[in-house]
Amino acid sequence: xxxxxxxxxxxxxxxxxxxxxxxxxxxxxxxxxxxxxxxxxxxxxxxxxxxxxxxxxxxxxxxxxxxxxxxxxxxxxxxxxxxxxxxxxxxxxxxxxxxxxxxxxxxxxxxxxxxxxxxxxxxxxxxxxxxxxxxxxxxxxxxxxxxxxxxxxxxxxxxxxxxxxxxxxxxxxxxxxxxxxxxxxxxxxxxxxxxxxxxxxxxxxxxxxxxxxxxxxxxxxxxxxxxxxxxxxxxxxxxxxxxxxxxxxxxxxxxxxxxxxxxxxxxxxxxxxxxxxxxxxxxxxxxxxxxxxxxxxxxxxxxxxxxxxxxxxxxx
Amino acid sequence: xxxxxxxxxxxxxxxxxxxxxxxxxxxxxxxxxxxxxxxxxxxxxxxxxxxxxxxxxxxxxxxxxxxxxxxxxxxxxxxxxxxxxxxxxxxxxxxxxxxxxxxxxxxxxxxxxxxxxxxxxxxxxxxxxxxxxxxxxxxxxxxxxxxxxxxxxxxxxxxxxxxxxxxxxxxxxxxxxxxxxxxxxxxx
Numbered sequence: 311x312x313x314x315x316x317x318x319x320x321x322x323x324x325x326x327x328x329x330x331x332x333x334x335x336x337x338x339x340x341x342x343x344x345x346x347x348x349x350x351x352x353x354x355x356x357x358x359x360x361x362x363x364x365x366x367x368x369x370x371x372x373x374x375x376x377x378x379x380x381x382x383x384x385x386x387x388x389x390x391x392x393x394x395x396x397x398x399x400x401x402x403x404x405x406x407x408x409x410x411x412x413x414x415x416x417x418x419x420x421x422x423x424x425x426x427x428x429x430x431x432x433x434x435x436x437x438x439x440x441x442x443x444x445x446x447x448x449x450x451x452x453x454x455x456x457x458x459x460x461x462x463x464x465x466x467x468x469x470x471x472x473x474x475x476x477x478x479x480x481x482x483x484x485x486x487x488x489x490x491x492x493x494x495x496x497x498x499x500x501x502x503x504x505x506x507x508x509x510x511x512x513x514x515x516x517x518x519x520x521x522x523x524x525x526x527x528x529x530x531x532x533x534x535x536x537x538x539x540x541x542x543x544x545x546x547x548x549x550x551x552x553x554x555x556x557x558x559x560x561x562x563x564x565x566x567x568x569x570x571x572x573x574x575x576x577x578x579x580x581x582x583x584x585x586x587x588x589x590x591x592x593x594x595x596x597x598x599x600x601x602x603x604x605x606x607x608x609x610x611x612x613x614x615x616x617x618x619x620x621x622x623x624x625x626x
Numbered sequence: 627x628x629x630x631x632x633x634x635x636x637x638x639x640x641x642x643x644x645x646x647x648x649x650x651x652x653x654x655x656x657x658x659x660x661x662x663x664x665x666x667x668x669x670x671x672x673x674x675x676x677x678x679x680x681x682x683x684x685x686x687x688x689x690x691x692x693x694x695x696x697x698x699x700x701x702x703x704x705x706x707x708x709x710x711x712x713x714x715x716x717x718x719x720x721x722x723x724x725x726x727x728x729x730x731x732x733x734x735x736x737x738x739x740x741x742x743x744x745x746x747x748x749x750x751x752x753x754x755x756x757x758x759x760x761x762x763x764x765x766x767x768x769x770x771x772x773x774x775x776x777x778x779x780x781x782x783x784x785x786x787x788x789x790x791x792x793x794x795x796x797x798x799x800x801x802x803x804x805x806x807x808x809x810x811x812x813x814x
Binding site: 312313314316317318319320321322323324325326330331333334335336337338339341342345442502503504505565566567568586588589594595 | 644645647648651655656659660663664668671672673675676677678679680683684733736737742743745746749761762764765766768769770771772773774775782783785786787790793794796797798800
Protein backbone atom coordinates (compact mmCIF):
# COMPACT_ATOMS: atom_id res chain seq x y z
CA UNK A 311 0.00 0.00 0.00
CA UNK A 312 1.24 3.44 -0.91
CA UNK A 313 1.29 5.97 1.96
CA UNK A 314 -0.13 8.75 -0.23
CA UNK A 315 -3.07 6.60 -1.34
CA UNK A 316 -3.72 5.47 2.24
CA UNK A 317 -3.58 9.04 3.55
CA UNK A 318 -5.84 10.34 0.80
CA UNK A 319 -8.54 7.87 1.80
CA UNK A 320 -8.25 8.84 5.45
CA UNK A 321 -8.40 12.55 4.59
CA UNK A 322 -11.73 12.36 2.80
CA UNK A 323 -14.33 14.39 4.74
CA UNK A 324 -17.77 15.72 3.88
CA UNK A 325 -18.39 19.30 2.82
CA UNK A 326 -19.71 21.34 5.74
CA UNK A 327 -23.38 22.27 5.72
CA UNK A 328 -24.63 25.85 5.88
CA UNK A 329 -25.60 25.31 9.52
CA UNK A 330 -22.13 24.02 10.41
CA UNK A 331 -20.58 27.22 9.04
CA UNK A 332 -23.16 29.53 10.59
CA UNK A 333 -21.93 29.41 14.20
CA UNK A 334 -18.41 30.41 13.26
CA UNK A 335 -19.69 33.24 11.09
CA UNK A 336 -21.68 34.69 13.96
CA UNK A 337 -18.65 34.44 16.23
CA UNK A 338 -16.48 36.25 13.69
CA UNK A 339 -19.09 38.95 13.12
CA UNK A 340 -19.15 39.73 16.85
CA UNK A 341 -15.36 39.90 16.94
CA UNK A 342 -15.22 42.10 13.82
CA UNK A 343 -17.68 44.51 15.41
CA UNK A 344 -15.48 44.83 18.48
CA UNK A 345 -12.36 45.20 16.37
CA UNK A 346 -14.03 47.89 14.27
CA UNK A 347 -14.69 49.91 17.42
CA UNK A 348 -11.04 49.62 18.28
CA UNK A 349 -9.96 50.77 14.83
CA UNK A 350 -12.26 53.83 14.97
CA UNK A 351 -10.70 54.84 18.29
CA UNK A 352 -7.25 54.29 16.85
CA UNK A 353 -8.01 56.40 13.78
CA UNK A 354 -8.92 59.32 15.98
CA UNK A 355 -5.59 59.13 17.72
CA UNK A 356 -3.40 58.68 14.66
CA UNK A 357 -2.94 60.78 11.57
CA UNK A 358 -4.48 59.99 8.21
CA UNK A 359 -0.98 59.82 6.75
CA UNK A 360 -0.18 56.78 8.91
CA UNK A 361 -3.21 54.90 7.63
CA UNK A 362 -2.43 55.59 3.98
CA UNK A 363 1.17 54.52 4.46
CA UNK A 364 0.12 51.27 6.14
CA UNK A 365 -2.35 50.40 3.41
CA UNK A 366 0.01 51.24 0.59
CA UNK A 367 2.77 49.20 2.19
CA UNK A 368 0.60 46.13 2.65
CA UNK A 369 -0.75 46.39 -0.89
CA UNK A 370 2.78 46.70 -2.26
CA UNK A 371 3.81 43.51 -0.49
CA UNK A 372 0.77 41.71 -1.88
CA UNK A 373 1.47 42.93 -5.41
CA UNK A 374 5.14 41.97 -5.28
CA UNK A 375 4.60 38.38 -4.29
CA UNK A 376 2.01 37.78 -7.00
CA UNK A 377 4.73 37.82 -9.64
CA UNK A 378 5.22 34.16 -10.56
CA UNK A 379 8.14 32.69 -12.48
CA UNK A 380 7.36 32.20 -16.14
CA UNK A 381 7.55 28.71 -17.56
CA UNK A 382 10.35 28.28 -20.03
CA UNK A 383 10.24 26.35 -23.25
CA UNK A 384 11.50 22.75 -23.17
CA UNK A 385 15.11 22.24 -24.07
CA UNK A 386 15.32 20.81 -27.57
CA UNK A 387 18.43 18.83 -26.65
CA UNK A 388 16.85 17.11 -23.67
CA UNK A 389 13.74 16.49 -25.74
CA UNK A 390 15.85 14.81 -28.44
CA UNK A 391 17.54 12.55 -25.89
CA UNK A 392 14.15 11.57 -24.46
CA UNK A 393 12.77 10.79 -27.91
CA UNK A 394 15.79 8.67 -28.85
CA UNK A 395 15.46 6.87 -25.52
CA UNK A 396 11.74 6.37 -26.22
CA UNK A 397 12.39 4.80 -29.59
CA UNK A 398 14.99 2.41 -28.15
CA UNK A 399 12.62 1.44 -25.32
CA UNK A 400 9.95 0.55 -27.85
CA UNK A 401 12.29 -1.85 -29.64
CA UNK A 402 13.03 -4.02 -26.60
CA UNK A 403 11.46 -7.46 -26.10
CA UNK A 404 8.48 -7.69 -23.73
CA UNK A 405 9.46 -10.11 -20.97
CA UNK A 406 6.64 -9.01 -18.67
CA UNK A 407 3.90 -10.56 -20.81
CA UNK A 408 2.15 -13.21 -18.74
CA UNK A 409 4.68 -13.03 -15.93
CA UNK A 410 3.24 -13.43 -12.44
CA UNK A 411 5.83 -11.09 -10.89
CA UNK A 412 8.01 -8.19 -11.99
CA UNK A 413 11.29 -8.19 -10.09
CA UNK A 414 13.26 -4.97 -9.52
CA UNK A 415 16.55 -4.75 -7.67
CA UNK A 416 18.01 -1.35 -6.94
CA UNK A 417 20.61 0.35 -4.82
CA UNK A 418 19.53 3.26 -2.63
CA UNK A 419 21.81 5.78 -0.96
CA UNK A 420 21.18 8.55 1.52
CA UNK A 421 24.02 10.98 2.26
CA UNK A 422 24.57 9.84 5.84
CA UNK A 423 24.46 6.10 5.18
CA UNK A 424 26.14 3.47 3.12
CA UNK A 425 24.27 2.32 0.01
CA UNK A 426 21.78 -0.46 0.60
CA UNK A 427 19.87 -2.90 -1.58
CA UNK A 428 16.16 -2.93 -2.22
CA UNK A 429 14.35 -5.77 -3.95
CA UNK A 430 10.70 -5.92 -4.87
CA UNK A 431 8.59 -8.62 -6.49
CA UNK A 432 5.56 -6.79 -7.89
CA UNK A 433 2.61 -9.20 -8.11
CA UNK A 434 0.27 -9.33 -11.08
CA UNK A 435 -2.50 -11.05 -9.13
CA UNK A 436 -0.60 -12.02 -5.96
CA UNK A 437 0.50 -9.61 -3.26
CA UNK A 438 3.84 -7.92 -3.77
CA UNK A 439 6.84 -8.78 -1.64
CA UNK A 440 9.69 -6.48 -0.72
CA UNK A 441 13.07 -6.81 0.95
CA UNK A 442 14.38 -3.40 1.93
CA UNK A 443 17.54 -2.93 3.93
CA UNK A 444 16.57 0.70 4.37
CA UNK A 445 14.81 0.04 7.63
CA UNK A 446 18.27 -0.04 9.18
CA UNK A 447 19.15 3.47 8.08
CA UNK A 448 16.29 5.04 9.96
CA UNK A 449 17.30 3.39 13.20
CA UNK A 450 14.53 0.82 13.26
CA UNK A 451 15.20 -2.56 14.77
CA UNK A 452 13.83 -4.64 11.92
CA UNK A 453 16.32 -7.08 10.48
CA UNK A 454 16.91 -6.06 6.88
CA UNK A 455 17.36 -9.64 5.73
CA UNK A 456 13.64 -10.30 6.21
CA UNK A 457 11.20 -10.42 3.34
CA UNK A 458 7.79 -8.95 4.02
CA UNK A 459 4.63 -8.21 2.16
CA UNK A 460 4.41 -4.84 0.51
CA UNK A 461 0.79 -4.42 -0.39
CA UNK A 462 -1.30 -5.88 2.40
CA UNK A 463 -2.57 -8.82 0.46
CA UNK A 464 -3.54 -6.99 -2.71
CA UNK A 465 -1.65 -7.11 -6.04
CA UNK A 466 0.81 -4.40 -7.01
CA UNK A 467 -0.44 -0.84 -7.42
CA UNK A 468 1.44 1.80 -9.40
CA UNK A 469 1.11 5.53 -8.63
CA UNK A 470 -0.86 7.10 -11.49
CA UNK A 471 -0.60 10.76 -10.47
CA UNK A 472 -2.57 12.85 -8.00
CA UNK A 473 -2.99 9.96 -5.55
CA UNK A 474 -4.58 7.65 -8.15
CA UNK A 475 -3.18 4.17 -8.79
CA UNK A 476 -3.01 1.67 -11.64
CA UNK A 477 -3.19 -2.10 -11.32
CA UNK A 478 -0.95 -4.28 -13.52
CA UNK A 479 -4.00 -4.86 -15.73
CA UNK A 480 -4.56 -1.11 -15.95
CA UNK A 481 -0.97 -0.68 -17.15
CA UNK A 482 -1.56 -3.24 -19.90
CA UNK A 483 -4.69 -1.37 -21.00
CA UNK A 484 -3.12 2.10 -21.08
CA UNK A 485 -2.94 3.79 -24.48
CA UNK A 486 0.47 3.70 -26.11
CA UNK A 487 -0.16 6.77 -28.20
CA UNK A 488 1.75 9.51 -26.36
CA UNK A 489 -0.95 12.15 -26.84
CA UNK A 490 -3.69 9.85 -25.54
CA UNK A 491 -1.51 8.66 -22.65
CA UNK A 492 -0.49 12.22 -21.79
CA UNK A 493 -4.13 13.38 -21.81
CA UNK A 494 -5.16 10.49 -19.56
CA UNK A 495 -2.37 11.15 -17.04
CA UNK A 496 -3.01 14.90 -17.12
CA UNK A 497 -6.57 14.24 -15.93
CA UNK A 498 -5.09 12.57 -12.85
CA UNK A 499 -2.68 15.41 -12.06
CA UNK A 500 -5.12 18.27 -12.82
CA UNK A 501 -4.93 20.99 -10.19
CA UNK A 502 -2.08 19.32 -8.29
CA UNK A 503 -0.71 21.83 -5.76
CA UNK A 504 2.92 21.14 -6.63
CA UNK A 505 2.25 21.89 -10.29
CA UNK A 506 0.70 19.62 -12.89
CA UNK A 507 3.93 19.32 -14.89
CA UNK A 508 5.90 18.36 -11.78
CA UNK A 509 3.39 15.69 -10.74
CA UNK A 510 3.17 14.37 -14.31
CA UNK A 511 6.97 14.14 -14.48
CA UNK A 512 7.13 12.26 -11.15
CA UNK A 513 4.38 9.89 -12.29
CA UNK A 514 5.97 9.12 -15.65
CA UNK A 515 9.49 8.62 -14.29
CA UNK A 516 8.10 6.55 -11.41
CA UNK A 517 6.52 4.09 -13.84
CA UNK A 518 9.72 3.93 -15.85
CA UNK A 519 11.72 3.31 -12.68
CA UNK A 520 9.71 0.46 -11.22
CA UNK A 521 6.87 -1.11 -13.18
CA UNK A 522 6.23 -3.91 -15.70
CA UNK A 523 5.28 -1.39 -18.39
CA UNK A 524 5.50 -2.97 -21.85
CA UNK A 525 8.06 -1.68 -24.39
CA UNK A 526 5.26 0.17 -26.23
CA UNK A 527 4.10 1.80 -22.99
CA UNK A 528 7.67 2.68 -22.02
CA UNK A 529 8.14 4.33 -25.39
CA UNK A 530 4.95 6.35 -24.85
CA UNK A 531 5.99 7.28 -21.30
CA UNK A 532 9.33 8.62 -22.52
CA UNK A 533 7.51 10.50 -25.27
CA UNK A 534 5.14 12.05 -22.73
CA UNK A 535 8.22 13.01 -20.71
CA UNK A 536 9.67 14.69 -23.80
CA UNK A 537 6.61 16.96 -23.93
CA UNK A 538 7.04 18.19 -20.34
CA UNK A 539 8.77 21.60 -20.14
CA UNK A 540 11.83 22.66 -18.15
CA UNK A 541 13.92 19.54 -18.76
CA UNK A 542 17.60 20.25 -19.48
CA UNK A 543 20.34 18.14 -21.00
CA UNK A 544 23.31 17.65 -18.66
CA UNK A 545 25.44 15.40 -20.90
CA UNK A 546 27.35 12.13 -20.60
CA UNK A 547 27.43 10.71 -17.09
CA UNK A 548 28.43 7.42 -15.44
CA UNK A 549 26.19 5.89 -12.82
CA UNK A 550 27.20 4.45 -9.44
CA UNK A 551 28.08 1.05 -10.87
CA UNK A 552 30.03 2.38 -13.84
CA UNK A 553 27.45 2.25 -16.61
CA UNK A 554 27.71 5.04 -19.16
CA UNK A 555 24.60 7.02 -19.98
CA UNK A 556 23.25 10.47 -20.74
CA UNK A 557 22.00 12.72 -17.98
CA UNK A 558 19.05 15.07 -18.06
CA UNK A 559 17.72 17.15 -15.20
CA UNK A 560 14.54 18.83 -14.08
CA UNK A 561 14.89 21.62 -11.56
CA UNK A 562 11.94 21.70 -9.15
CA UNK A 563 13.75 23.71 -6.46
CA UNK A 564 11.49 26.71 -7.06
CA UNK A 565 8.55 24.48 -6.13
CA UNK A 566 10.30 23.67 -2.86
CA UNK A 567 11.31 20.25 -4.16
CA UNK A 568 14.63 19.03 -5.58
CA UNK A 569 16.80 19.33 -8.64
CA UNK A 570 16.46 15.84 -10.05
CA UNK A 571 19.06 14.32 -12.35
CA UNK A 572 18.32 11.18 -14.33
CA UNK A 573 20.89 9.04 -16.11
CA UNK A 574 19.35 7.33 -19.14
CA UNK A 575 20.68 4.72 -21.50
CA UNK A 576 19.46 5.99 -24.89
CA UNK A 577 20.59 2.73 -26.54
CA UNK A 578 18.31 0.48 -24.48
CA UNK A 579 15.68 3.00 -23.44
CA UNK A 580 16.19 2.34 -19.71
CA UNK A 581 16.41 4.63 -16.72
CA UNK A 582 19.67 3.78 -14.99
CA UNK A 583 19.79 6.12 -12.01
CA UNK A 584 18.03 9.04 -10.30
CA UNK A 585 19.66 11.70 -8.08
CA UNK A 586 17.74 14.15 -5.92
CA UNK A 587 19.92 17.21 -5.27
CA UNK A 588 19.37 20.12 -2.90
CA UNK A 589 20.06 23.76 -3.77
CA UNK A 590 23.75 23.28 -2.92
CA UNK A 591 24.06 20.38 -5.34
CA UNK A 592 24.38 17.83 -2.53
CA UNK A 593 22.71 14.47 -3.16
CA UNK A 594 19.81 13.88 -0.75
CA UNK A 595 18.83 10.54 -2.27
CA UNK A 596 19.98 8.26 -5.06
CA UNK A 597 18.37 5.20 -6.59
CA UNK A 598 20.26 3.06 -9.08
CA UNK A 599 18.23 0.47 -10.98
CA UNK A 600 20.27 -2.74 -11.11
CA UNK A 601 17.84 -5.34 -12.46
CA UNK A 602 14.32 -5.29 -13.90
CA UNK A 603 13.00 -8.64 -15.12
CA UNK A 604 10.02 -11.00 -14.89
CA UNK A 605 9.94 -13.63 -12.17
CA UNK A 606 7.87 -16.79 -11.89
CA UNK A 607 8.08 -16.81 -8.12
CA UNK A 608 8.51 -14.51 -5.16
CA UNK A 609 9.90 -15.26 -1.71
CA UNK A 610 7.47 -16.33 0.95
CA UNK A 611 6.04 -13.29 2.70
CA UNK A 612 5.64 -13.27 6.44
CA UNK A 613 2.31 -12.80 8.19
CA UNK A 614 1.72 -9.34 9.68
CA UNK A 615 2.94 -8.56 13.18
CA UNK A 616 -0.50 -7.54 14.28
CA UNK A 617 -4.06 -7.26 13.09
CA UNK A 618 -5.83 -9.81 10.87
CA UNK A 619 -3.61 -12.72 9.96
CA UNK A 620 -0.97 -12.12 12.61
CA UNK A 621 0.36 -14.91 14.79
CA UNK A 622 -0.64 -14.68 17.57
CA UNK A 623 -3.50 -12.47 16.57
CA UNK A 624 -3.38 -9.23 18.49
CA UNK A 625 -4.10 -5.57 17.94
CA UNK A 626 -1.45 -2.98 17.24
CA UNK B 627 -15.34 44.46 -0.71
CA UNK B 628 -15.03 43.06 -4.22
CA UNK B 629 -14.52 39.45 -5.17
CA UNK B 630 -11.53 40.47 -7.27
CA UNK B 631 -9.42 41.36 -4.22
CA UNK B 632 -6.67 38.93 -3.35
CA UNK B 633 -6.52 37.48 0.13
CA UNK B 634 -3.51 39.70 0.77
CA UNK B 635 -5.45 42.79 -0.23
CA UNK B 636 -8.37 41.75 1.96
CA UNK B 637 -6.10 41.33 4.94
CA UNK B 638 -4.37 44.63 4.21
CA UNK B 639 -7.76 46.38 4.11
CA UNK B 640 -8.84 44.61 7.28
CA UNK B 641 -6.20 46.53 9.21
CA UNK B 642 -8.53 49.51 9.06
CA UNK B 643 -11.76 47.75 8.10
CA UNK B 644 -12.02 44.51 10.14
CA UNK B 645 -15.25 43.56 8.36
CA UNK B 646 -13.06 42.57 5.40
CA UNK B 647 -12.44 39.33 7.30
CA UNK B 648 -16.05 38.42 6.49
CA UNK B 649 -15.09 37.98 2.84
CA UNK B 650 -12.12 35.85 3.87
CA UNK B 651 -14.53 33.68 5.86
CA UNK B 652 -16.76 33.24 2.82
CA UNK B 653 -13.77 32.12 0.78
CA UNK B 654 -12.06 29.79 3.20
CA UNK B 655 -14.41 28.69 6.00
CA UNK B 656 -15.27 25.41 4.26
CA UNK B 657 -11.58 24.52 3.75
CA UNK B 658 -10.72 25.40 7.35
CA UNK B 659 -13.72 23.34 8.51
CA UNK B 660 -12.42 20.34 6.56
CA UNK B 661 -8.91 20.86 8.03
CA UNK B 662 -10.30 20.65 11.57
CA UNK B 663 -12.78 17.86 10.73
CA UNK B 664 -9.95 15.70 9.35
CA UNK B 665 -8.04 16.01 12.61
CA UNK B 666 -10.71 16.28 15.29
CA UNK B 667 -14.06 15.38 13.70
CA UNK B 668 -17.00 17.47 12.43
CA UNK B 669 -18.38 18.37 15.87
CA UNK B 670 -15.08 19.92 16.93
CA UNK B 671 -14.82 21.60 13.53
CA UNK B 672 -18.14 23.35 14.05
CA UNK B 673 -17.06 24.45 17.54
CA UNK B 674 -13.57 25.64 16.59
CA UNK B 675 -14.16 27.23 13.18
CA UNK B 676 -15.07 30.63 14.63
CA UNK B 677 -12.06 30.53 16.97
CA UNK B 678 -9.73 30.20 13.98
CA UNK B 679 -11.10 33.27 12.23
CA UNK B 680 -11.25 35.32 15.43
CA UNK B 681 -7.59 34.43 16.00
CA UNK B 682 -6.88 35.43 12.38
CA UNK B 683 -8.62 38.74 12.98
CA UNK B 684 -6.42 39.39 15.99
CA UNK B 685 -3.27 38.32 14.14
CA UNK B 686 -3.98 40.05 10.82
CA UNK B 687 -1.23 42.64 11.31
CA UNK B 688 1.30 39.80 11.32
CA UNK B 689 0.07 38.29 8.04
CA UNK B 690 2.64 38.10 5.25
CA UNK B 691 1.25 37.22 1.79
CA UNK B 692 2.36 34.04 0.05
CA UNK B 693 3.14 33.99 -3.65
CA UNK B 694 0.20 31.64 -4.27
CA UNK B 695 -2.02 34.59 -3.31
CA UNK B 696 -3.97 32.41 -0.87
CA UNK B 697 -4.23 33.05 2.86
CA UNK B 698 -5.17 29.39 3.42
CA UNK B 699 -1.68 28.23 4.45
CA UNK B 700 -1.64 30.96 7.07
CA UNK B 701 -5.15 30.01 8.22
CA UNK B 702 -4.09 26.34 8.41
CA UNK B 703 -1.16 27.36 10.63
CA UNK B 704 -3.61 29.07 12.99
CA UNK B 705 -6.02 26.11 12.74
CA UNK B 706 -3.25 23.70 13.75
CA UNK B 707 -2.60 25.73 16.90
CA UNK B 708 -6.32 25.86 17.75
CA UNK B 709 -6.75 22.09 17.23
CA UNK B 710 -3.69 21.28 19.35
CA UNK B 711 -4.94 23.52 22.16
CA UNK B 712 -8.35 21.84 21.92
CA UNK B 713 -6.92 18.31 22.06
CA UNK B 714 -4.65 19.14 24.99
CA UNK B 715 -7.77 19.88 27.00
CA UNK B 716 -9.06 16.34 26.34
CA UNK B 717 -8.29 13.41 28.60
CA UNK B 718 -4.80 12.11 27.65
CA UNK B 719 -5.11 9.12 25.33
CA UNK B 720 -2.92 7.02 23.12
CA UNK B 721 -5.13 7.89 20.17
CA UNK B 722 -4.76 11.66 20.59
CA UNK B 723 -1.64 13.10 19.01
CA UNK B 724 -1.23 16.46 20.74
CA UNK B 725 2.13 17.13 19.04
CA UNK B 726 0.58 17.38 15.62
CA UNK B 727 -3.05 17.84 16.60
CA UNK B 728 -4.83 14.67 15.44
CA UNK B 729 -7.52 12.70 17.24
CA UNK B 730 -7.24 9.26 15.64
CA UNK B 731 -10.80 8.39 16.70
CA UNK B 732 -11.96 10.95 14.16
CA UNK B 733 -9.67 9.54 11.47
CA UNK B 734 -10.67 5.94 12.18
CA UNK B 735 -14.31 6.74 11.53
CA UNK B 736 -13.42 7.51 7.93
CA UNK B 737 -11.33 4.44 7.15
CA UNK B 738 -13.38 1.32 6.54
CA UNK B 739 -10.84 -1.46 6.84
CA UNK B 740 -9.35 -2.07 10.26
CA UNK B 741 -6.09 -3.24 8.74
CA UNK B 742 -5.72 0.00 6.80
CA UNK B 743 -6.46 2.10 9.89
CA UNK B 744 -3.71 0.32 11.76
CA UNK B 745 -1.31 0.63 8.84
CA UNK B 746 -1.84 4.35 8.44
CA UNK B 747 -1.63 5.13 12.13
CA UNK B 748 1.51 3.08 12.64
CA UNK B 749 3.18 4.35 9.48
CA UNK B 750 2.60 7.92 10.60
CA UNK B 751 3.68 7.04 14.13
CA UNK B 752 7.03 5.97 12.69
CA UNK B 753 7.63 9.61 11.67
CA UNK B 754 8.75 12.46 13.88
CA UNK B 755 5.96 14.90 14.82
CA UNK B 756 7.48 17.52 12.48
CA UNK B 757 7.57 15.05 9.58
CA UNK B 758 4.03 13.90 10.33
CA UNK B 759 2.67 17.46 10.41
CA UNK B 760 4.34 18.37 7.10
CA UNK B 761 3.13 15.17 5.45
CA UNK B 762 -0.49 15.67 6.54
CA UNK B 763 -0.55 19.28 5.32
CA UNK B 764 0.48 18.12 1.86
CA UNK B 765 -1.52 14.86 1.78
CA UNK B 766 -4.74 16.16 3.32
CA UNK B 767 -4.79 19.87 2.54
CA UNK B 768 -3.02 19.46 -0.81
CA UNK B 769 -0.63 22.30 -0.02
CA UNK B 770 2.51 22.79 -2.06
CA UNK B 771 5.84 22.58 -0.24
CA UNK B 772 6.16 26.36 -0.09
CA UNK B 773 2.60 26.75 1.16
CA UNK B 774 3.18 24.12 3.84
CA UNK B 775 6.33 26.04 4.82
CA UNK B 776 4.24 29.15 5.36
CA UNK B 777 1.69 27.23 7.43
CA UNK B 778 4.46 25.83 9.62
CA UNK B 779 6.52 29.00 9.77
CA UNK B 780 9.70 27.32 8.52
CA UNK B 781 11.80 27.47 5.36
CA UNK B 782 10.54 25.49 2.38
CA UNK B 783 13.82 23.56 2.32
CA UNK B 784 13.02 22.32 5.82
CA UNK B 785 9.55 21.16 4.75
CA UNK B 786 10.97 19.51 1.65
CA UNK B 787 13.41 17.47 3.70
CA UNK B 788 10.74 16.55 6.26
CA UNK B 789 8.33 15.54 3.52
CA UNK B 790 10.86 13.49 1.61
CA UNK B 791 12.00 11.63 4.72
CA UNK B 792 8.39 11.16 5.83
CA UNK B 793 7.47 9.45 2.57
CA UNK B 794 10.57 7.26 2.57
CA UNK B 795 10.18 6.25 6.21
CA UNK B 796 6.44 5.65 5.98
CA UNK B 797 6.84 3.60 2.82
CA UNK B 798 9.62 1.55 4.36
CA UNK B 799 7.48 1.06 7.44
CA UNK B 800 4.49 -0.09 5.40
CA UNK B 801 6.68 -2.60 3.66
CA UNK B 802 8.58 -3.89 6.64
CA UNK B 803 8.00 -2.86 10.21
CA UNK B 804 4.38 -3.96 10.52
CA UNK B 805 5.34 -7.46 9.52
CA UNK B 806 6.58 -10.41 11.49
CA UNK B 807 10.18 -11.15 12.25
CA UNK B 808 10.26 -14.64 10.76
CA UNK B 809 13.58 -14.94 8.93
CA UNK B 810 13.58 -15.65 5.22
CA UNK B 811 15.42 -18.93 5.64
CA UNK B 812 12.67 -20.21 7.96
CA UNK B 813 10.02 -19.67 5.34
CA UNK B 814 8.45 -22.74 3.75
